[in-house]
Amino acid sequence: MAGCGESIEMDAYEFTNAWFKEEHKALWAQLFGMLKPARLLEIGSFEGASACFAIEAVGAQRPVELHCIDSWQGSAEGPFATIDMGAVEARFHANVARARAKAAHEVALHVHKGRSDDELARLLLSGARGRFDFVYVDASHQAPDALSDAVLAFKLLRPGAVMIFDDYLWAEEMPYGRDPLLCPKPGIDAFVNLHFRKLKVLSAPLEQLYVRKLTD
Numbered sequence: 001m002a003g004c005g006e007s008i009e010m011d012a013y014e015f016t017n018a019w020f021k022e023e024h025k026a027l028w029a030q031l032f033g034m035l036k037p038a039r040l041l042e043i044g045s046f047e048g049a050s051a052c053f054a055i056e057a058v059g060a061q062r063p064v065e066l067h068c069i070d071s072w073q074g075s076a077e078g079p080f081a082t083i084d085m086g087a088v089e090a091r092f093h094a095n096v097a098r099a100r101a102k103a104a105h106e107v108a109l110h111v112h113k114g115r116s117d118d119e120l121a122r123l124l125l126s127g128a129r130g131r132f133d134f135v136y137v138d139a140s141h142q143a144p145d146a147l148s149d150a151v152l153a154f155k156l157l158r159p160g161a162v163m164i165f166d167d168y169l170w171a172e173e174m175p176y177g178r179d180p181l182l183c184p185k186p187g188i189d190a191f192v193n194l195h196f197r198k199l200k201v202l203s204a205p206l207e208q209l210y211v212r213k214l215t216d
């Protein structure tokens, strides 16, 4: 969640931060090689850095269906206070258009603009239960929101699918210290504990948490 501010031009993409790093790309490339995902869901897209990588990596191998959920309203976390989210949303659309143009295979991109709880519930109601091979959870970093994103997204995964939680160990430093409700870990831990018989926690670095769904 650091490094916001100046614009970084990468492969003609326009990203204003480096939240999604080369190390993430390397790990995702390895995972995608094993998982061979075709239907992906991202909760929290911002300028599309992680979405563009998923489109490029998966779209080079096979047709890809990618669903991106974002309110483009920002988050309560500190770094968002000064960000022009209208400009962020415009950069998201320009960036994913560039990624789609590079992909060897067809890319079906579905953008769901709205609150993640509403959009995840809408996806469930539309019949997408058990549809996805991969989900990246990277929206609100407040514990109750991380919990509801996890619980709803889990229902959208097929058994064998992998769910990644970004910033598992991240916490905002408040003037009074770290607030246990203003970080994702307690929400993610509650989800993992309650679904313990239905998932396997995978070993992973990068302050992220990877879990594989075992069963509904």
Ligand SMILES: C[S@@+](CC[C@H](N)C(=O)[O-])C[C@H]1O[C@@H](n2cnc3c(N)ncnc32)[C@H](O)[C@@H]1O
Residues within 6 Å of the ligand: 019, 020, 043, 044, 045, 046, 047, 048, 049, 050, 051, 069, 070, 071, 072, 073, 074, 075, 114, 115, 116, 117, 138, 139, 140, 141, 145
């Ligand atoms: C950390 S950024 C995502 C970064 C992106 N995955 C990347 O790699 O560049 C978090 C995004 O989640 C969105 N967001 C935060 N809370 C949300 C909520 N409750 N519902 C939908 N989107 C939300 C914000 O608008 C922001 O764009």
